[in-house]
Amino acid sequence: MSAISIILPVLNEETQIMAGLEALQAWRGQNCELIVADGGSRDRTAVLAKPLADQVIMSARGRAAQMNAGACKARGDILWFLHADSLPPPDALDLIRVNLSDPHRHWGRFDVRLSGRHPALRVVETLMNIRSRLTGIATGDQGIFVRRALFEQIGGYSSIALMEDIALSRLLKRYGRPVCLRQPLQTSSRRWERDGIIRTILLMWRLRLAYFLGADPDRLARSYYRS
DSSP states (O other): OOOEEEEEEESSOTTTHHHHHHTTGGGGGSSEEEEEEESOOSSSHHHHHGGGSSEEEEOOSSHHHHHHHHHHHOOOSEEEEOOTTOBOOTTHHHHHHHHHTSTTOOEEEEEEEESOOOHHHHHHHHHHHHHHHHHOOOOGGGOOEEEHHHHHHTTSSOSOSSOHHHHHHHHHHTTOOOEEEEEEEEEOOHHHHHHOHHHHHHHHHHHHHHHHTTOOHHHHHHHHHHO
């Protein structure tokens, strides 16, 4: 049975971290470890996470840097990158192991389901999953998993401030298309609900288009977080 390392990059997540980690506790006895990579939280995130994780490490700020730091400490054959507000399906470990037992499959992701109840969110998540399936590009919200050997071979996440998941997908696609699991991974819709669904859609389309056209990820990150 392949060992899986779950890596969660976190920053000031004290209101979310305990619920997120408690949902994963049953897996810790199934050849699976939980690694929390903290990017310098100013709240109690690291303290709250410590009893619920196998490792809590401190890292430079930025999801790419944090996930790379977590991967360096991981012992698993498979790396699975999750957000702190994600809720995976209960059979996620089995799904990952079964699909990556095929030597021709190297990486993958889950379909995403947004947590809110607004009907427009059902449209958004459906389009996200269809786009990902057609393009072979996965986002962090979809819980990217990858063979550790391949992750190390390509040098891990690019050291960029935004779109690190897009950059990783581009590199991984050279070795094969992703396994696109239809079982949904629920992720928080708090940004969509806070900032407005249409406004968030337009912002993400604009940022992704700019990135594909060669815009500097640092500049895009400033625009993203300022918004």
